[in-house]
Amino acid sequence: KNQVEQSPQSLIILEGKNCTLQCNYTVSPFSNLRWYKQDTGRGPVSLTIMTFSENTKSNGRYTATLDADTKQSSLHITASQLSDSASYICVVSADGGSQGNLIFGKGTKLSVKP
Protein backbone atom coordinates (compact mmCIF):
# COMPACT_ATOMS: atom_id res chain seq x y z
CA LYS A 1 0.00 0.00 0.00
CA ASN A 2 1.32 3.44 -0.96
CA GLN A 3 1.93 5.47 2.18
CA VAL A 4 3.71 8.62 3.30
CA GLU A 5 4.70 8.95 6.94
CA GLN A 6 5.95 12.21 8.44
CA SER A 7 7.72 12.82 11.69
CA PRO A 8 7.54 14.38 14.11
CA GLN A 9 3.82 15.19 14.22
CA SER A 10 4.61 18.49 15.87
CA LEU A 11 7.70 20.45 16.79
CA ILE A 12 8.42 23.57 18.83
CA ILE A 13 11.67 25.44 18.31
CA LEU A 14 13.10 28.81 19.23
CA GLU A 15 13.49 31.54 16.66
CA GLY A 16 16.87 31.40 14.97
CA LYS A 17 17.35 27.67 15.48
CA ASN A 18 17.53 25.07 12.73
CA CYS A 19 15.25 22.06 12.42
CA THR A 20 14.75 19.00 10.23
CA LEU A 21 11.47 17.36 9.31
CA GLN A 22 11.31 13.78 8.07
CA CYS A 23 9.27 12.04 5.41
CA ASN A 24 9.37 8.27 4.76
CA TYR A 25 7.40 6.79 1.93
CA THR A 26 6.45 3.44 0.50
CA VAL A 27 5.28 4.59 -2.91
CA SER A 28 6.05 2.65 -6.02
CA PRO A 29 6.78 3.35 -8.74
CA PHE A 30 8.10 6.69 -7.60
CA SER A 31 7.74 9.79 -9.76
CA ASN A 32 8.47 12.84 -7.63
CA LEU A 33 8.32 14.17 -4.08
CA ARG A 34 7.07 17.60 -3.01
CA TRP A 35 7.18 19.60 0.16
CA TYR A 36 4.44 22.12 0.87
CA LYS A 37 4.08 24.76 3.55
CA GLN A 38 0.57 25.42 4.81
CA ASP A 39 -0.20 28.38 7.02
CA THR A 40 -3.24 28.05 9.27
CA GLY A 41 -6.44 28.65 7.34
CA ARG A 42 -4.67 28.85 3.97
CA GLY A 43 -3.93 26.55 1.08
CA PRO A 44 -0.56 24.78 0.78
CA VAL A 45 2.28 26.51 -1.03
CA SER A 46 4.92 24.52 -2.86
CA LEU A 47 8.46 24.67 -1.47
CA THR A 48 10.33 22.07 -3.52
CA ILE A 49 9.71 19.34 -6.07
CA MET A 50 12.28 16.57 -6.64
CA THR A 51 12.52 13.60 -8.95
CA PHE A 52 14.51 10.47 -8.05
CA SER A 53 17.64 11.81 -9.73
CA GLU A 54 17.75 14.92 -7.53
CA ASN A 55 19.01 14.46 -4.00
CA THR A 56 19.05 18.08 -2.85
CA LYS A 57 16.87 21.09 -3.62
CA SER A 58 16.96 24.47 -1.95
CA ASN A 59 14.45 27.29 -1.73
CA GLY A 60 15.89 30.08 0.37
CA ARG A 61 16.25 28.84 3.95
CA TYR A 62 14.51 25.57 3.06
CA THR A 63 16.59 22.62 1.85
CA ALA A 64 15.01 19.32 0.91
CA THR A 65 16.95 16.10 0.51
CA LEU A 66 15.87 12.87 -1.09
CA ASP A 67 17.30 9.38 -0.76
CA ALA A 68 15.44 7.29 -3.30
CA ASP A 69 17.20 4.13 -2.18
CA THR A 70 15.97 4.32 1.41
CA LYS A 71 12.79 6.17 0.38
CA GLN A 72 13.39 8.99 2.78
CA SER A 73 13.24 12.74 2.44
CA SER A 74 13.98 15.53 4.84
CA LEU A 75 13.22 19.23 4.93
CA HIS A 76 15.81 21.33 6.72
CA ILE A 77 14.91 24.84 7.84
CA THR A 78 17.83 27.13 8.62
CA ALA A 79 17.73 30.11 11.00
CA SER A 80 14.03 29.73 11.67
CA GLN A 81 11.73 32.74 11.74
CA LEU A 82 8.35 33.25 13.39
CA SER A 83 6.77 33.14 9.93
CA ASP A 84 7.98 29.56 9.52
CA SER A 85 5.25 28.49 11.95
CA ALA A 86 3.03 26.33 9.76
CA SER A 87 2.29 22.75 8.77
CA TYR A 88 4.73 21.12 6.37
CA ILE A 89 3.30 18.45 4.13
CA CYS A 90 5.23 15.85 2.18
CA VAL A 91 3.54 14.59 -1.00
CA VAL A 92 4.75 11.72 -3.13
CA SER A 93 3.60 11.16 -6.68
CA ALA A 94 3.41 7.62 -7.99
CA ASP A 95 4.25 7.13 -11.62
CA GLY A 96 1.29 5.86 -13.53
CA GLY A 97 -0.57 8.67 -15.14
CA SER A 98 -3.32 8.97 -12.56
CA GLN A 99 -3.68 11.99 -10.35
CA GLY A 100 -5.18 9.67 -7.81
CA ASN A 101 -1.62 8.56 -7.21
CA LEU A 102 -0.69 11.71 -5.27
CA ILE A 103 -0.14 10.43 -1.74
CA PHE A 104 -0.12 13.00 1.06
CA GLY A 105 1.52 12.79 4.43
CA LYS A 106 -0.42 14.14 7.40
CA GLY A 107 2.09 16.89 7.95
CA THR A 108 4.38 18.20 10.67
CA LYS A 109 3.12 21.19 12.62
CA LEU A 110 6.02 23.51 13.36
CA SER A 111 5.79 26.28 15.95
CA VAL A 112 8.58 28.83 16.14
CA LYS A 113 8.67 30.72 19.43
CA PRO A 114 10.42 34.04 20.09
Place this chain on the structure above:
Amino acid sequence: KAGVTQTPRYLIKTRGQQVTLSCSPISGHRSVSWYQQTPGQGLQFLFEYFSETQRNKGNFPGRFSGRQFSNSRSEMNVSTLELGDSALYLCASSLGGLAGPLLKTDEQFFGPGTRLTVL
Protein backbone atom coordinates in the same frame (compact mmCIF):
# COMPACT_ATOMS: atom_id res chain seq x y z
CA LYS B 1 -1.32 37.24 -12.11
CA ALA B 2 -4.26 36.47 -9.85
CA GLY B 3 -4.06 33.29 -7.81
CA VAL B 4 -6.61 30.55 -7.35
CA THR B 5 -9.81 31.85 -5.82
CA GLN B 6 -12.46 29.89 -3.99
CA THR B 7 -15.93 30.94 -2.94
CA PRO B 8 -17.38 31.02 -0.45
CA ARG B 9 -14.61 31.02 2.14
CA TYR B 10 -16.88 29.82 4.94
CA LEU B 11 -20.11 27.88 4.88
CA ILE B 12 -22.40 26.44 7.54
CA LYS B 13 -24.97 23.84 6.56
CA THR B 14 -27.12 21.27 8.32
CA ARG B 15 -27.21 17.53 7.79
CA GLY B 16 -29.11 16.45 4.69
CA GLN B 17 -28.60 19.71 2.82
CA GLN B 18 -26.47 20.05 -0.27
CA VAL B 19 -23.69 22.52 -1.02
CA THR B 20 -21.87 23.87 -4.06
CA LEU B 21 -18.36 25.22 -3.87
CA SER B 22 -16.65 27.21 -6.60
CA CYS B 23 -13.06 27.44 -7.76
CA SER B 24 -11.53 29.82 -10.31
CA PRO B 25 -8.08 28.65 -11.44
CA ILE B 26 -5.11 30.75 -12.44
CA SER B 27 -5.55 32.16 -15.92
CA GLY B 28 -4.27 29.68 -18.50
CA HIS B 29 -4.48 26.68 -16.18
CA ARG B 30 -6.67 23.89 -17.48
CA SER B 31 -6.45 21.36 -14.67
CA VAL B 32 -8.41 21.80 -11.45
CA SER B 33 -8.17 19.34 -8.59
CA TRP B 34 -10.24 19.18 -5.43
CA TYR B 35 -9.10 18.00 -2.02
CA GLN B 36 -10.69 17.47 1.36
CA GLN B 37 -8.59 18.27 4.40
CA THR B 38 -9.51 17.15 7.92
CA PRO B 39 -7.36 17.07 11.06
CA GLY B 40 -7.58 13.29 11.27
CA GLN B 41 -7.05 12.32 7.64
CA GLY B 42 -4.98 15.17 6.29
CA LEU B 43 -5.35 16.04 2.61
CA GLN B 44 -7.30 13.58 0.51
CA PHE B 45 -7.77 13.75 -3.24
CA LEU B 46 -11.37 14.06 -4.46
CA PHE B 47 -11.15 14.47 -8.23
CA GLU B 48 -9.41 16.27 -11.03
CA TYR B 49 -10.89 17.98 -14.06
CA PHE B 50 -9.08 18.80 -17.26
CA SER B 51 -10.71 20.42 -20.27
CA GLU B 52 -14.20 19.95 -18.81
CA THR B 53 -13.69 16.21 -18.26
CA GLN B 54 -13.16 14.37 -15.01
CA ARG B 55 -9.76 12.81 -15.55
CA ASN B 56 -9.20 11.19 -12.16
CA LYS B 57 -11.25 10.40 -9.10
CA GLY B 58 -10.35 9.61 -5.52
CA ASN B 59 -12.07 7.23 -3.18
CA PHE B 60 -15.09 9.25 -2.11
CA PRO B 61 -18.81 8.36 -2.28
CA GLY B 62 -21.00 9.47 -5.14
CA ARG B 63 -22.44 12.28 -2.98
CA PHE B 64 -19.32 14.19 -4.00
CA SER B 65 -19.41 15.39 -7.57
CA GLY B 66 -17.96 18.14 -9.65
CA ARG B 67 -17.81 19.75 -13.02
CA GLN B 68 -15.65 22.09 -15.01
CA PHE B 69 -16.75 24.80 -17.36
CA SER B 70 -15.25 25.89 -20.67
CA ASN B 71 -13.39 28.74 -18.93
CA SER B 72 -11.77 26.13 -16.60
CA ARG B 73 -13.72 27.30 -13.57
CA SER B 74 -14.87 24.37 -11.52
CA GLU B 75 -17.62 23.60 -9.05
CA MET B 76 -17.86 20.87 -6.49
CA ASN B 77 -21.15 19.63 -5.10
CA VAL B 78 -21.84 17.60 -2.00
CA SER B 79 -25.34 16.24 -1.58
CA THR B 80 -27.04 14.89 1.54
CA LEU B 81 -24.44 16.39 3.85
CA GLU B 82 -23.18 14.38 6.79
CA LEU B 83 -21.42 15.61 9.93
CA GLY B 84 -18.23 13.97 8.71
CA ASP B 85 -18.20 16.21 5.66
CA SER B 86 -17.09 19.11 7.82
CA ALA B 87 -13.67 19.98 6.45
CA LEU B 88 -11.54 22.45 4.56
CA TYR B 89 -12.09 21.94 0.85
CA LEU B 90 -9.16 23.00 -1.28
CA CYS B 91 -8.87 23.35 -4.98
CA ALA B 92 -5.63 23.50 -6.88
CA SER B 93 -4.94 24.46 -10.45
CA SER B 94 -2.13 23.59 -12.81
CA LEU B 95 -1.39 23.90 -16.49
CA GLY B 96 -2.42 20.31 -17.04
CA GLY B 97 -0.96 18.23 -19.80
CA LEU B 98 -0.47 14.53 -20.28
CA ALA B 99 -0.64 13.44 -16.66
CA GLY B 100 -1.41 16.75 -15.07
CA PRO B 101 -0.13 17.52 -11.59
CA LEU B 102 1.74 14.22 -11.36
CA LEU B 103 4.49 15.60 -13.51
CA LYS B 104 7.29 17.48 -11.82
CA THR B 105 6.91 20.25 -14.34
CA ASP B 106 3.21 20.69 -13.70
CA GLU B 107 3.18 22.48 -10.37
CA GLN B 108 -0.10 22.83 -8.51
CA PHE B 109 -1.19 26.11 -6.97
CA PHE B 110 -3.72 25.91 -4.17
CA GLY B 111 -6.54 28.25 -3.34
CA PRO B 112 -7.29 29.43 0.21
CA GLY B 113 -10.01 26.83 0.67
CA THR B 114 -13.64 26.77 1.72
CA ARG B 115 -14.29 25.89 5.36
CA LEU B 116 -17.48 23.82 5.47
CA THR B 117 -19.17 23.15 8.79
CA VAL B 118 -22.05 20.69 8.90
CA LEU B 119 -24.30 20.92 11.97
